[in-house]
Amino acid sequence: MEVMQGGTGSASPAIEARGVTVAYERARHKDTLVALQDFDLEIRSGEFVTVVGPSGCGKSTFLNVVAGLVPPARGEVFVEGKPVRGPGPERSVVFQDYALMPWRTVEGNVRFGLEMQRRVDRSTRERIARYIEMVGLTGFERAYPRELSGGMRQRVGLARALVTEPRILLMDEPLAAVDAMTRELMQDELSRIVAETGQAVLFITHSVDEAITLADRIAVVTNRPGRIKEIIPVPFQRPRGRDVRNLPDYIALRDRIWSLLEAERHTNRSQVEAGV
Amino acid sequence: MSATTTREAETTRSRPPAPVRPRTFSRRQKIVITVVNLALFCVAWELVARLSGVPSLLVPTFSAVVGEFFAMRQEGILWANLWISLQIYLVGMALSILAAIPFGLLVGGIKILDRIVGPYVWALYTLPRLILMPLILLWVGINDTARVLLVVLSAGPAIIVVIMDAMKTIEPSLVRAARSFCAGRRQVFTHVALPSTVPYIATAVRMGVSRGLIGLFIGELFTAADGIGYVMVLAGRQFNSARVYFILLVFVAFSVALVGLTQWLEKKASIWRSA
Known part of the structure; x- marks a missing residue:
């Protein structure tokens, strides 16, 4: 039902990231910051995947790589089977600061x-x-x-x-700057719209509830340098309303993601920030 | 002092609360204030000149200054000289604007050009134009070209500097958004850089307009045998202080009008900006 623009017809996934590593030079600190390391993720056509992780874990960087706005230092991203060399009309980005x-x-x-x-x-x-x-x-x-x-x-x-x-929608914390009530309403609407238009969605967020409410699968990312910690399927039909939040499965899922994120909070940052 | 404050407090308590109103004047109020202000200034001038005993060579009466309007018209030196100066100014400003805007956009938009050319532009901008006078006389001699050149050298760098800076204020997130929709360098320039500098272009023109006027006056002071500035110099040599003051007022009125016009343009150009 989701895959309405199935015109691509190919068996290749909408997005396939293999071993993506991104490093930024920080002139002020005179060092290199590894934002992402060996990041793997696959999103099937018409699938909605949310990426959650601690702030600064490089999840937005990953989206920028998929968008073709940031070139990876190592690894490669394939969009519909073709390696990403820059932005393309089959992808659209929604930015956190609206732009x-x-x-x-x-x-x-x-x-x-x-x-x-x-x-x-x-x-x-x-x-x-x-x-x-x-x-x-x-x-x-x-x-x-x-x-x-x-x-x-x-x-x-x-x-x-x-x-x-576009066949692929890249959303970089699109609701992070929106007030709490509007945010909930827009999650519902987004669910409805995407179900209607059928895009594959890569959705970055730091809200666990938002991640579960919207996604087919949730990718939990580690502290910097970001790496996939775990990928968790969401067992509810999409589009779904906010009422799933009362289900025991939802609460269990939420607890699980929280404990994964909490574990990340306690990892030693200094160890993680070692240079290349 | 304290008595009045308590009385005021009492009256406000008995009345319904007044709505909070931002302190701005209506259009009509603004006009009335301006007219009254100017009238008071003229009257004060007349009175000071008449009653203070300062020699009229230093401060002529306001009526004598206004009288110069008629005197100059009678001598046939008012409109002709104003027209000559205006022509030179307009030609100079048109050249400045036409040359400086693309130049500023180009230099400001390309990092390496900015590194190389930027310092020269700033040097020219900060250099007092009076210093260029002997050079200009050597280059082109005493003629209209010299005056136009002075206007250009005065207004041009000011315009360039503002536009160069404007190109650096472009929001990177907007450039990123444009790129995400497959915009090329050219499209980023025309659809992001150019529109976001439009309000600054208006600011640049406003800066250029007043500096160009200074250039015009310097030119007429040193290189002219006609023009309103030249008439002013002559009047000064003949100790006709009323005429000097009159021409000064003409300059002031002209520059106020120009700045007003460009401010209006600036407002129109940046209508989408938040207040």
Whole structure:
């Protein structure tokens, strides 16, 4: 049911990361920071995978590698079987800080990706309207980002990502800057929208509840340098409402992820921060 | 002091609470304040000049200064010279803006160019333009070109400097977003860098406008045989202080008008910015 844009038809997974290692040079500290080390992850087409981990564990870095914005030092990421050499139209990114163009209206921002990919044609206007409606912003087409709340801005970010009709959605803590109540509501909506559009989703978060509410599988990441600690399947049907949170299975799952993360908190950071 | 405060406190308690209103003046209030302010200034000037006993060579009366408007018109030296100065200024500013904006965008946008060319621009920007006078006289002689060149050398670097800086304030997250949608270098420039510098371009023009005016005046002081600045120098040599003051007022009025215009443009250009 999820896989509606199955047009790719290939057996290769949407995203396949093999041994991805990323290191940043820190000029100020005169050292190299290993953000990710030998990171492996596979996301099937139409699958929703959330990545949780302690802050600074490199989970956002991983998303940037998949997006083609950061080149890995070692290892490789394959998107639909092809190695990533840069951004591509089959992927769209939703950013934590929204990254909307402040001089563009809602409509103009949603249009942005299509313009960059030179895909503006006669159907564009209608298509933009459709996605603006999907994220619930009809009536705000002419508003500027500064006139919108955080939640509404991220709706624009989501519409901008969806309008190019990507097969893979990369979401970098998209709801982290949104207030708590809006966040819950937007999780539900996101569930519904993605179930409708059928993308494979890589979703970075530091909220355990958000991870369980949204995902087919949850990847728990270790402290820096980030590595997969465990991958946990979520046994509930998707899209799912918040009511699953009362189920005993949910509570058990939540406890398990928490204890995994808690164990990470107590690992010795100095040992982890050793150079390359 | 304390008595009035308690009385005020009592009256506020008995009345319904006044809504919090931001302290801003309405458009009409602003106009009234400006007019009254200017009128008071003129009256004060007239009174001080008449009653203080300061020689009129130092402070002529305001009425004498205004009288120069008619005197100069009668002599036929008002409009012609104003027109010449205005032409030189406009040509100089047009050249400055046309050359400095692309130059600033280019130098500010390309790191290596900024490293190499930046210091020269800053040097020219901080250099007093008066120092360039002898050089300019050597290069082009005493003519209109010299004056235009002075305007350009005054306004140009100021515009470039602001735009160079603006190119460094571009939000990296916006560039990243554009890149994530497969934008190339060119698209990042036209769709992210350029729009985010538009408000700064307006600021740059505003900076250039006032500095260009200084350049114009210096030019007319040293290299001209006509123009309103030249008339001012002549009047000074003839101890016609009322005329000197009158031309000074013309300069002030002109620059205030220009800065007002460019401020308005700046506001229009940055309408999407948060207040």
